[in-house]
Amino acid sequence: MGKNGFLDGEDLEWQERLFRLRKKYRETPPGFREAEEEEKSLRDLRRIRKEYEERKKYRICSGYRALQECFVGRERYLTRIEEILTGKSGPAVLYGIGGIGKTAIARAYVRRHQEKYDSVLFLSCDIGFFPLFCDDIRVAVSNLHYSRDKYGSKKQYFKEKMKALAEIGEESRLLLVLDDCNREADSYMEQIFALPCDILVTTRIDPAMWGVAGGIPVMELEPGREWEEFVRAYRGSEPTQEEWKEYREYRERIGGHTLLMMLKLHGVEPGKDASGTMEMIAKDMFRRFPLKKWEKQALRELSLMPVQGISEDLYYQVSRMVPGAVERLEDRLLIRREEKEGKYVLSLHPIIAKAARDVFVPTQTNCRTLLHGFYKIARNSWNRTYLENQEIEPYIFAFLNVFSAPKPWLFREYGAFIAWLWIQGYFEEAEKCCRSLVCQMEACYGTVHQATGETYLWMAAVYYNSMNFEKADVWYEKSFQSLNACSPFDDRYFYVLGTSYAKLSRSARYKGDLDLALGLADEALKIGRKYWDLCEERSVWYEENDAQNTWCHWLLNKARILYDLGRVQEAWELGYQAWKGVWDEVQEGKNYGYELVEFERFLVKVLMALEDYGRAEEVAEEMMKTALAYRMEGSKEALSCREQMADLYLKRGDEKKAARLYGEITQKLMEDFPYQKDWIRKIQSKWKTAGGNVKVHLIDAE
Numbered sequence: 001m002g003k004n005g006f007l008d009g010e011d012l013e014w015q016e017r018l019f020r021l022r023k024k025y026r027e028t029p030p031g032f033r034e035a036e037e038e039e040k041s042l043r044d045l046r047r048i049r050k051e052y053e054e055r056k057k058y059r060i061c062s063g064y065r066a067l068q069e070c071f072v073g074r075e076r077y078l079t080r081i082e083e084i085l086t087g088k089s090g091p092a093v094l095y096g097i098g099g100i101g102k103t104a105i106a107r108a109y110v111r112r113h114q115e116k117y118d119s120v121l122f123l124s125c126d127i128g129f130f131p132l133f134c135d136d137i138r139v140a141v142s143n144l145h146y147s148r149d150k151y152g153s154k155k156q157y158f159k160e161k162m163k164a165l166a167e168i169g170e171e172s173r174l175l176l177v178l179d180d181c182n183r184e185a186d187s188y189m190e191q192i193f194a195l196p197c198d199i200l201v202t203t204r205i206d207p208a209m210w211g212v213a214g215g216i217p218v219m220e221l222e223p224g225r226e227w228e229e230f231v232r233a234y235r236g237s238e239p240t241q242e243e244w245k246e247y248r249e250y251r252e253r254i255g256g257h258t259l260l261m262m263l264k265l266h267g268v269e270p271g272k273d274a275s276g277t278m279e280m281i282a283k284d285m286f287r288r289f290p291l292k293k294w295e296k297q298a299l300r301e302l303s304l305m306p307v308q309g310i311s312e313d314l315y316y317q318v319s320r321m322v323p324g325a326v327e328r329l330e331d332r333l334l335i336r337r338e339e340k341e342g343k344y345v346l347s348l349h350p351i352i353a354k355a356a357r358d359v360f361v362p363t364q365t366n367c368r369t370l371l372h373g374f375y376k377i378a379r380n381s382w383n384r385t386y387l388e389n390q391e392i393e394p395y396i397f398a399f400l401n402v403f404s405a406p407k408p409w410l411f412r413e414y415g416a417f418i419a420w421l422w423i424q425g426y427f428e429e430a431e432k433c434c435r436s437l438v439c440q441m442e443a444c445y446g447t448v449h450q451a452t453g454e455t456y457l458w459m460a461a462v463y464y465n466s467m468n469f470e471k472a473d474v475w476y477e478k479s480f481q482s483l484n485a486c487s488p489f490d491d492r493y494f495y496v497l498g499t500s501y502a503k504l505s506r507s508a509r510y511k512g513d514l515d516l517a518l519g520l521a522d523e524a525l526k527i528g529r530k531y532w533d534l535c536e537e538r539s540v541w542y543e544e545n546d547a548q549n550t551w552c553h554w555l556l557n558k559a560r561i562l563y564d565l566g567r568v569q570e571a572w573e574l575g576y577q578a579w580k581g582v583w584d585e586v587q588e589g590k591n592y593g594y595e596l597v598e599f600e601r602f603l604v605k606v607l608m609a610l611e612d613y614g615r616a617e618e619v620a621e622e623m624m625k626t627a628l629a630y631r632m633e634g635s636k637e638a639l640s641c642r643e644q645m646a647d648l649y650l651k652r653g654d655e656k657k658a659a660r661l662y663g664e665i666t667q668k669l670m671e672d673f674p675y676q677k678d679w680i681r682k683i684q685s686k687w688k689t690a691g692g693n694v695k696v697h698l699i700d701a702e
Contacts, residue, residue, distance in 0.1 A: 015045060031131070047621050052212035056166040060174065061140035064122035066111040067338070069104075073226035074234045077105045080114065080216050081200060089176075091199035094206040097217035099259030099349070099569050105218065106177055109200065110686060117198075118172040124307040125181040126350070129188040130154070133161050135388065137313040141199070143167070148425060151672035162191055166245055169197035176200070181348055221258060227251070230258075234265040292489045294325035296360050299334065301370050302348050304357035304402055306394040309347025312337065314391075364407045371399065375413040378420040385630045391423055396420060400429070406437045408444040411451055415458050427466035434459045450489040453482035454496045460503065462700025467676075469510070476503045491538070494531035495550065498524045502554050509561050521558040528554055549595065556599055563606060572606045594630040597641065599622055604644055612651040634668050643683065646690075655690045662687035 024042070025031040032038040079096065084092040090521065094102040106122075114120055123138055134154050136145050139165050151157040167645040168174055174197035181203045181233075189210060193199060194677070201207070207215040231247055234237060238246060250264055287297075298321055302310070315321065329335040336347045348356065364371065374395055381389050396417055406414040414437050419428035438459055441452045458477035480500045488494070501701060505520035528551050555578035563571035579599040586596065600623035607616035627641045642665050649658035662683055669680045 041651045057141040061121040064120045066107045069107045071227040085198040093201040095203045122177040126307040135441035138549040147672045151451040216218045224471040298325050299356040300362045303353040309345045312344040375416045378416040380418045381423045386632050422465045430462045447483045450493050453479045476604045488610045491534045517561045524554050552578040659690035659692035
């Protein structure tokens with residue numbers, strides 16, 4: 001009850017009224033008889049109110065702390081930043097060419113002043129302000145996360161995020177650093193710059209284009225003491241007279257460019273003509289180094305990664321990269337390897353990343369190993385928690401952004417990415433990606449082909465899981481027609497065809513045509529047995545398809561039909577057989593626990609029909625534990641499990657428990673899934689049946 005705002009608020013209001021009544025009627029038995037009792041009650045009431053208000057506050061969830069690094073000079077920039085931010089005269093904007101040291105100055109300012117701020121947000125502006133601030137990983141705010149059902153569109157959520165950040169800025173000391181902000185125009189920039197907090201920006205363009213006055217141009221290191229301190233710091237020792245002469249000549253040749261000077265001090269001289277852009281300099285560096293195949297591949301792959309980079313462990317896991325290649329590139333300063341939050345992260349400077357994309361041109365062909373590595377993670381999305389799936393989010397979107405037209409021969413890799421998208425709630429993105437894949441498949445293989453039919457199934461799954469059942473049925477039928485008309489391409493054909501029968505069986509059951517549903521279910525099992533026998537006969541088990549797991553799901557589908565037909569005992573026996581098959585795989589480590597939830601929900605339903613309430617509650621409790629372990633507290637899956645638990649309480653006669661649980665579910669749905677009106681009405685009806693007071697929470701029937 002404590003996590004539901006409306007229940008907390010009603011409870012607090014009730015306790016405050018009770019306190020006033022007890023204080024007013026001291027002479028009655030319920031009234032305060034002693035001052036000590038009144039004082040204790042008042043302290044408790046203040047504590048409860050403070051806790052209630054605390055849960056309503058917004059806070060920055062994850063801050064930034066600048067790491068210690070080599071940095072000398074540049075005092076004039078740090079002083080000017082402080083003057084602008086202290087004077088509240090708008091954002092402090094550092095601008096200059098790439099590699100001149102803007103980001104290093106920003107980090108130095110944070111390092112010097114971070115103790116005076118309650119929170120520091122250091123954001124890489126590799127995308128527009130709108131998607132950046134809507135991103136709940138980069139800009140994480142407590143008590144606030146995006147839900148399509150709650151906000152409808154990202155535009156509404158952006159407004160809510162701005163209000164939250166404004167509230168945080170008003171109530172605490174917040175420093176917002178927008179790094180590498182190179183957008184010429186952004187309709188949301190004015191709102192960001194108007195936030196009531198200190199804002200520091202680095203950019204390669206003139207801030208006058210944004211209408212911002214007083215930008216801070218970052219130039220080369222000043223000759224004399226500043227430059228000499230820089231040389232000593234990065235060289236690690238005092239140069240000889242001859243070396244000083246060489247460094248001065250080199251400095252003149254490159255115009256005092258900070259990055260190039262630093263490379264020179266590390267023993268790297270990237271060409272004598274450095275008058276071009278940093279992109280040209282990086283390309284020259286690639287040509288100057290005798291890069292080996294694996295080193296070029298590392299640059300190619302890392303150039304696809306988001307600006308924040310990728311953890312070293314994850315990169316080695318998905319790429320099969322040779323560690324020596326990364327180490328050599330790190331020594332040449334082409335790769336940055338930094339420790340962040342206890343783990344090492346690999347990244348490329350944005351200039352080097354762009355140059356790598358231009359010189360080594362990443363394609364779906366030469367990056368297939370990397371794509372397949374992330375596919376191995378994404379294909380298990382169902383059995384990973386929401387937060388575990390979120391870990392690969394930046395990389396999935398990076399691929400989809402660069403490779404927006406999937407190659408047909410990578411359709412299974414992209415199929416896993418599409419499933420990951422809708423599992424995480426990105427239904428629009430999943431539909432867009434799948435439509436692109438369908439177009440590629442039809443152009444390559446035609447509409448009558450095993451691979452095309454399998455892609456149609458994925459499109460149907462996108463619509464089905466976004467609750468657009470009408471469109472889902474169209475694509476399930478399209479897949480069925482394609483698969484029945486084509487010749488088998490490989491043994492997977494029987495798996496895909498059986499899946500098509502199973503999905504049509506489910507649709508028929510939803511529509512009430514149980515005889516058709518049962519016939520299709522039996523056909524799916526028949527085809528599934530053929531697929532299983534072929535795999536056993538040839539000792540070839542395809543990694544994409546688990547025959548045992550699939551078989552169990554199709555058994556469950558038939559069990560549901562038998563239940564709807566009133567054949568409850570048969571439904572129990574078949575459902576238990578299906579659950580046992582998955583349970584055995586979990587125990588053997590071949591499967592993950594989340595798969596059990598769907599089976600256990602059915603078992604609870606059947607046990608309730610058989611009036612075996614004790615056993616039903618045992619299964620329901622295990623089901624809830626598993627659902628909460630793999631999904632968020634307020635996810636649809638967890639709420640569905642809670643609904644079934646409440647149904648069980650109501651069925652066995654415990655109306656009080658059922659009413660409380662229905663009330664909590666109703667409030668959560670209205671807060672996070674307001675567009676699911678049919679579901680809300682259904683829960684409200686059950687709540688009313690259990691004796692709950694739903695009058696103030698009824699939603700408009702329209």
